[in-house]
Amino acid sequence: MSDATTPRADAVVMLGSRRAAISLAPLIRVMTASERWNVTVLTTGGPPRHLARTMESLDVVAAEDLGVEISGLSQDELIRRAIERSHEVIDRRAPSTLVLEGASTMSLGAALAAFYLGVMVAHVTSTQVASPRRTSTASVNARLIAQLARLHFVPNVAVSTSLLHQGANPHDVVIVGAPAVDNLRWVLRNKPGHSQFTTTNRRVLVVLRQSESITAPLDIVTQVCVLLSRDVDVEIVLPLQHRLVVRSVIEGRLASRPRVRLTGDLDYRDYVATLESADVVVSDSLAVQAEAQALHKPCVVVPDDFLDDEPDALSQGGVRAEAAYRECRRLLDDDEHRDAAVRASGTSLGGIASNSMELRLRTEVMARHDAAREAARPTSSQEQGVVGGVT
Numbered sequence: 001m002s003d004a005t006t007p008r009a010d011a012v013v014m015l016g017s018r019r020a021a022i023s024l025a026p027l028i029r030v031m032t033a034s035e036r037w038n039v040t041v042l043t044t045g046g047p048p049r050h051l052a053r054t055m056e057s058l059d060v061v062a063a064e065d066l067g068v069e070i071s072g073l074s075q076d077e078l079i080r081r082a083i084e085r086s087h088e089v090i091d092r093r094a095p096s097t098l099v100l101e102g103a104s105t106m107s108l109g110a111a112l113a114a115f116y117l118g119v120m121v122a123h124v125t126s127t128q129v130a131s132p133r134r135t136s137t138a139s140v141n142a143r144l145i146a147q148l149a150r151l152h153f154v155p156n157v158a159v160s161t162s163l164l165h166q167g168a169n170p171h172d173v174v175i176v177g178a179p180a181v182d183n184l185r186w187v188l189r190n191k192p193g194h195s196q197f198t199t200t201n202r203r204v205l206v207v208l209r210q211s212e213s214i215t216a217p218l219d220i221v222t223q224v225c226v227l228l229s230r231d232v233d234v235e236i237v238l239p240l241q242h243r244l245v246v247r248s249v250i251e252g253r254l255a256s257r258p259r260v261r262l263t264g265d266l267d268y269r270d271y272v273a274t275l276e277s278a279d280v281v282v283s284d285s286l287a288v289q290a291e292a293q294a295l296h297k298p299c300v301v302v303p304d305d306f307l308d309d310e311p312d313a314l315s316q317g318g319v320r321a322e323a324a325y326r327e328c329r330r331l332l333d334d335d336e337h338r339d340a341a342v343r344a345s346g347t348s349l350g351g352i353a354s355n356s357m358e359l360r361l362r363t364e365v366m367a368r369h370d371a372a373r374e375a376a377r378p379t380s381s382q383e384q385g386v387v388g389g390v391t
Contacts, residue, residue, distance in 0.1 A: 008038050009365045010095040014110050015062070016044035017210065018054045018241070019180075019287065020101040022268065023124055025058040026182035026354035027099065036362055040093055044082075044106040045070050050241070050265045057191060057268045058183060064089060068106065075105060075137060082109020090114055096365045097122055103142035111148040120368065122361060123149035124179065126287040128162035151364060153179070153357050155290055174360050178290030179353040184272055185294070193269030195277040196261070201235040202332045204228060205278035207288045208250075210241055217284035217302040218246065222253050223321035224282055224300075228328060229257040236260045237274060280331045282324070293345040298331045298338055300324050 013028055015021045031037040041060060043051070045068040055062065066085040070078060086109050090098060098114040100107045101124040114121050129142050146152065146166050154160050155178045163173050187193070197203045206225055208218055228234050238254065240247050240262055254260050266274065275281065281292040281299040292299035302324060331338045 007369070008036060009097070009362070009369075010038045010040070010093065011361070012040045012042050012090060012093060012095040012098050014042045014044065014098065014100045014107070015051070015055070015060070016100075016104050016106045017102060018051050018265075018268070019210070021051060021054045021058060021060060022180045022183055023101045023126075023287070024099065024179065025055075025060050026179050026186065027124075027357050028060055029186075030354045030358045031361075034358065037358075040064065040095065042066065042089060044068060044104075044110075054268045057187070066106070070106070078105045079109050082106045083113050086110040086113035087116065090117055090119055095119055096368070097361055099124065099361070100145075101125065103127070103138045103145060105137065105141060108141045108145055111145050115148045120151070120364060121145075121149045122151040122153065122357075124153045124357070125159065126155050126178065126285075126290070128159050129166050151360065153353075153360075155286070155353075159286075174356070176353040176356040178287060178294070179357065180287055180291055181294040182352075182354050183268075184275075184291055187269055187272045188276065191269050193267060193271070193273040195273045196237045196239075196263055196266065196270060197235055197274065197277055198261075199235045201259070202233050203277060203279045204234055204236045204328065204332075205274055205281045206236060206238040207281065207283040207285060208238070208241075209283075209285045215284070220302045220321045220324060221282060221284050222250055224302075224324045224328065225254055225260055226257060227321065227325040229254075229260050231329075232259070234259055234332070237263060237278075239263045239266045239271065239274075241265045280328055282328060293342075296342050298341040298345075300327050300331070 011031060013024055013031075015024060028039060028041060031039045041062045043062045043065045045066055066082070066089065068078070068081045068085055073081070082105060090110070090113050097120040098110060099122045100110055103125070111121050111123070123145055125142070127142065129146050132143070143166060146163055146168060150172060152160075152163050152168060152173045153176050154163065154173060156175060160173045160175055164170060206221060208221060225236055225238065228236055236259055238250075238260065240250065251262060255262060275291060275297065276295050278297055281288065281297050282302075283289060283292075283299060284302045286301065289299045289301045302320065331341060
C-alpha cells in the first residue's frame with residue numbers, strides 16, 4: 001500500500017518506570033520522526049522526579065498521565081484502577097497499538113484494557129517468562145501480559161524461547177536486540193554526563209533491578225559487594241533507585257563498607273558515563289548486561305535461574321557469591337580473560353532495535369488496516385444479491 005493511501009496510525013506508548021523510558025525512548029524518537037505515526041506518550045501516575053528527569057534527558061515528553069497514585073495501594077485496588085484509567089484513555093484516543101515494557105501491575109492493567117478494546121498490544125521485555133510455579137507478582141504479571149500481547153519484542157533467543165514455551169506464536173516473537181543500547185549511543189553522542197568514580201582504583205559498577213523484596217539474585221549481588229569491599233585496589237559504585245523497597249536493607253549491609261559508594265538514583269546521562277568508565281559491571285539484570293556489552297564492558301550477571309520461592313534459594317547465595325566474586329577478580333586482574341569475556345559477549349544489536357520495532361509495528365498496523373478495509377468491502381455474492389433484488 002502506498003503512503004498516499006495509508007492513514008497515519010495512532011500509537012500510545014506507556015512509561016511507568018525509568019527502565020521503561022530508557023527502553024522505549026529510542027522507539028518514541030523513531031516513530032515521532034516518521035510521517036506514518038501519531039504518538040502519544042502516556043505515564044502511569046504523576047511521574048516521580050527521577051522518571052521525569054530521565055524523560056527530560058532523553059527528550060521524551062508525556063502527553064497524558066493516568067493519575068494513579070501507586071504508593072499505599074493493595075494489588076487488587078491497583079489493578080482495578082489501572083484497568084479503569086487505562087480503559088478510559090485508550091478508548092478516548094483509539095490507538096492502533098499500545099506499546100509497553102516490563103511486568104508491573106500498571107502494565108498488566110493497561111494491556112487488559114487494550115485487549116478488551118481490541119487494540120493491538122506490543123510488549124517489550126528483556127526477561128524470560130517464568131514457569132507457572134513462580135508466584136511472585138512480577139512473574140504472574142509477565143505470564144498474563146505474554147498471553148495478551150500480539151507482538152513481543154525481545155533481546156535474544158533465550159527470552160524468545162521462554163515465550164514460545166508459554167504458547168506464543170513464533171510469528172509474533174521478534175528478536176530485536178536491546179533497545180536501551182540505542183539510548184546509550186544517543187546519550188554519548190548528544191548529552192554526555194559525568195562519571196561517579198572518584199579514584200584511580202579498579203572500578204566496579206553495581207546495578208540492581210527494582211525489587212519489592214530481597215530476591216536471591218539481589219542477595220548474592222550484595223554479598224559480592226561485601227567481598228569486593230575488602231580489596232584495597234577496588235572502588236565500587238552502587239546507585240540506589242529511589243523506589244527500591246529494599247533500599248534500607250542494602251544500606252544496612254553496605255553503607256559502612258570501605259570502598260563502597262552508594263549514590264542516589266543517577267541521572268541517566270551520569271549513569272551512562274559511569275558505565276562507560278567502569279572496568280567491570282555486576283548486576284542482576286540482563287538489560288544491564290546488554291548495555292555493558294554494547295560498551296565492551298565485561299559484566300558478571302547473577303542470573304535469576306532458580307525459583308525465589310524455593311526455601312533453599314537464599315541458602316545457595318554464599319556459594320554463588322563466592323563464584324561471582326572470583327570471576328570479578330579474574331576480570332580485574334587478567335587482561336586476557338577480560339578481553340576474551342568481551343569478545344564472547346558477541347556483537348550488540350544496539351542501534352537497530354528501535355528501527356526494527358517501528359518497522360514491525362507499521363507492518364502489523366498496515367495489515368490490520370487492509371484486513372478491516374477488505375472485510376468492509378461487499379462480496380461479489382452480496383453485490384449480486386442487491387442487483388437481483390432490484391431487478
